[in-house]
Amino acid sequence: MSPELQLAQRLAQAGHFQEMQGVCAQFLQARAQDVSALLDVGGLLQGYGFLLMAQQAFEQACRHAPQDLRAAINLANVLRDLGEHGEARRLYDGLASKLPDHPMLRRNLLTGMEYDPDASDEHRVKQARAWGQWAIERAGGERPRPAAVPLNGRPLRVGYVSADFCQHTVGLFVKDVIKAHAPQAVAPFAYSAGPVQDWVTKELRQCCEFRDVRALDDPALAQLIQDDAIDVLVDLSGHTAGSRLSAFAYRPAAVMVSWLGYFATTGLRYMDAVVLDEWHAPPGMASQFVEPIVSLPGGRFCYQPVPWAPTDPALPPFERKGHISFGCFNNTAKLNAQVLDTWAGVLKAVPDARLVLKWRTFNDDTYRRKLTAEFASRGVVPDRLELRGPSFHADLLKEYADIDIALDPFPFTGGLTSCEALWMGVPVVTWPQSRVVSRQTFAFLSAIGLAELAAESADDYVGIASALAQDPARLHTLRSGMRARMQGSPLMDVEGFARRLEGAFVELFVEMNQPA
Template sequence: MTTQTDLPDSPATAMQGPAAADAFNQANAYFKAGQWAQARAAYEWALQQDPQMEAAALQWARCLVRLGDLQAARDAFSQLLRAFPANYSGWLEAGHLCRQQGVPQQAVACYNQAIALVPTRYEARLSLARLLEDQGQMDAGAAQYHHALTAAGADKNRLVHWRMGKFRLERGDAARALESMRQALLVLRVGQAQIDENEHAEMQMDLGDIFMRLGMTEDGHRAFERASAATSEATLVRLADLSFRYNLWQEAQAVLRRNVELHPDSDTAHWNLAHSLAESWNMQEALASLAQAEAIAPQPGAKSMRASVAGRTGDADTALRLYKELADEEGPGSKIHSSAAMSALYSDQLSAQEVADLHRQMFACLGRNARARSSFNNDKTPDRKLRVGLVSADFHHQHPVNIFMQPVLARLDDKAVEVSVYFTGVSYDAQTQLAKRRVARWVEVTTWNDSQLARRIEEDGIDILLDLSGHTNMQRMSLFGQRAAPVQATFLGYPGSTGVPNIDWLVADSVVAPVGSEGLFSEQLVRLPNSVFCFAPETDYPYPDFDPSHVERTLTFGSFNNVPKLTPHTVKLWAAVLKEVPGSRLLLKAPSFNDKGAVEAFAQRFLAEGIARDRLEFRGPVGLADMMAEYADVDIALDPVPYNGGTTTLQALWMGVPVVVKAGGNFVSRMGASFMTAAGLNDWVAQSDADYVRIAAAMARDRQALLSLKRGLRERLQACPAWDIDQYTRDFEGALRQMWVAHCQGQSAAAGKIKA
């Protein structure tokens, strides 16, 4: 017997299936549970039984939207509205879908149909106001905004202002968003004696977000503090997430701990605390909170969290195995593949070729049915001004992409290059505002799908689209796989080949990608003449005073690299160095070492290699300026393998600390060699583990020579071409021009090296 939870698989069993009403009810249950595929099938079944069931037709279209099948969803809305032309919600949501797909005129038509049907409702008028503002029609948008307020009436005016504020913030227009949010809060205060604490908290969060985007940090913090009076679990979780985005980690965790206190029987409360703790590198407590969540209910994301914890504690191979299992479960196109790819870079067990092959294998599917390069109509004049697009989420404080890219943005020749940033992120601070001022166009695209973004990139006439993320957070690899510009390249954000089809170029240098290594890259190579990264900090970090006492103190090796880089191979290698230099010590600094569990775990790993705890010092995170000052406590830095230090190595050198590095087999394991070679310190570059230990010991023995090097190291760097940011920017422009000329000449991106 067929039940409401056991729908027939095909029309062949229709006579045995449930009635249309029963199928509709079951579909609604699936929809409420977020089981979109099952809901879609059940709505389809209900419509087969009763084609005139209008509510089922609307819900069916909604399922297709949630499943991401947008073309099918448009067809479903067309069917709905042909059959039921007076369906207000159908016209409204069809308009939303058209706006999302980048066909604004059709969206306008849909919204106008909805308005004509029910002039007294505000939703379509407000949506039209949003769309008109998005198109730059501010006066027309303001008129519709006013009509929406009139339609909403006094009891709903706050909702109209509030939603308009959110729409404007999503577009990146924080100033206008602030106007709307202030109006919403004014209506709330004036019109209601009893204010719901959670609704008020939600509004305060949006207000705080706006303040933070505008650089009004103190006002933003006060708004977040007012929001902390909330009691709703969903509201508190959102507040914690927003706080975390703005680097308020301690505040976020305080909110989530309060959430657990208020909702002790909620598995999601424990889960969210566990997730926050893991992101803050508190691994032992994160696992304990995860266990509490699992004791209440099964956690579908538990394997992913355990993979993250494994990677963050230096067990890259376990992380890789778990991420691959999850990616296989989700199938081709799963973003978990990117987590697996990142884990592979840290693995002690994989060869350079195996890492490259794994990337190609995992991301080949992203290029299926991609747009042809020849379909773009950009003017192929080789020497004209170039329109360059940057896709990144990472223009914010302390992120390496921001640190390296800001000085370049400040120096690019605006007569040769026009830069547009397509910002996919959620974290904003003063550095975000600085980057916005330095580019010709800044587009907020965090909530956009790939189709919307690709259409905007083409409308902006982008010639070269640069990925600055690779497989890191908030990347858009699927966009690049489908091709959104005639020339596409990856730069800075990922230390190696992406494996993604249709990324034409990778920016490298001749050390991280030496001649003969081309087979490790799915992209063609454009090699900068000096080093792939140029460290030119825009903040003044006072140089340490290396007085004669440095020769007398205990020789201190050090690493400020994150824990995932401290692989078993690295620990064994560094232990060998300590054994070779009796009496020396090792200072390890990383966010994880705020966690006593992480400290104990690594102390035990070194003890297993014969290094006593009293030869190790562990330090947790501090602000960037304080961290840079701490390099004065280090005599020689040790580079990890196989994932070398990038920013950390360049910071160490800048602060007078030379680095022992090992030249590995691919980009990620040759960054240290690139930097030290560019600095003229080739004798610090090892070719093997034994060579690494020998070099470290030799450099440690001659303390006077070491002191002399340290005293003049920054001046030495500033005299090297690789630290000349003006020249580096010209070289980078040359790389862009080389890519463009190759495209104009119809070349298949011949690999090359630009001229110094």
């Protein structure tokens, strides 16, 4: 990294974002035809949420070196982050025809469609199936199921594969489940493909056989899994960043499962199951999956709060502010025209309410102006919006003291974000639709007995949110009783969840390895 970009990074780390942007702007002008430099500065800007300036850098690189497709790939990624999903998908599709064997591009195309409200269920499945066939051919062609070793009273050897065994949504959801495995039932292994190692990683190292596999290519990773004699291999990444799903195309274990970290079909027909639940997989969902669906009683997620979560939820903020505060702390890539239309409808139905949004993109004044203009075009004046930048996780959780009601985006709904809002006593209004990723918050609400907060249409969403805003007694009751409600539900029953998951894995292993 050049000295100028090192300076920009130091400024960003210190929170001096205006100065950081100034350094980057000078760099863009001085190195206007240096494609590698433009990619570097664009990546730095994107990482800190300055998406429009990053877009400028990548577009500049595309103009000066149209044959260098790295710039176009990065541009597609930043368009996705900006919520320009149609443009991103068109760019991904064009690039895929030019770079059919580019693993990251294929992965980004699939994940990007989950954000895109206009990507049909049929197209999403078709693209995933194409990836699965590509992965099998890339791994050398068809492979038989490996022979299984009968259990005969021994523990099932379960291998979890992820790039996110750290303070990440996946790491936080899976950590306590792996810790809770009964040693007589399961011998857990963790294959860690990610660069970040922190307190979550440390806890996992202490409760399972932990393998750092960052340096291994797919054949070497598959061989290690075979050498470890894994019975059930569980992918926790799908097509998200750092995924090692392509190693599953080598079929290194007798049974292979998709769970937790992905929200659609992997497309790989070697996978023996995807773990869902009754709320994520209503009748008709099977058509969206290559994998057979295993429905886990009580839900496919198990939540435990981080150690630094506030001891108790704050009192409802409408008491001190005199108005209702709606809020959303989700990734702004999940915002789209229908989300903005619906949220504007909520604000019109509750005329004195405010909307608080929080994400790293709100570091960027240009993006703030862009989103403010989007709401203004829908009749929402700027004074009714509060746009907050990122903060440390402990501070973010405290900021729920400023939120009365959380508004869930769609079709890509909240995961950990929704659980944290609920833990802080904040009810979440959601709209489950046809795809799994749209049903995450609905599943949490159903597990804790609040399915009535799930809408069936945009108008219903506005009605639920506005009715809740006009019922201060109910907001009090929900806020004060939410933690007890969660703690008494399957959503936070770690031991019970671990037993149910173990049972599902054992049943699947036995079923898949019956004599022909």
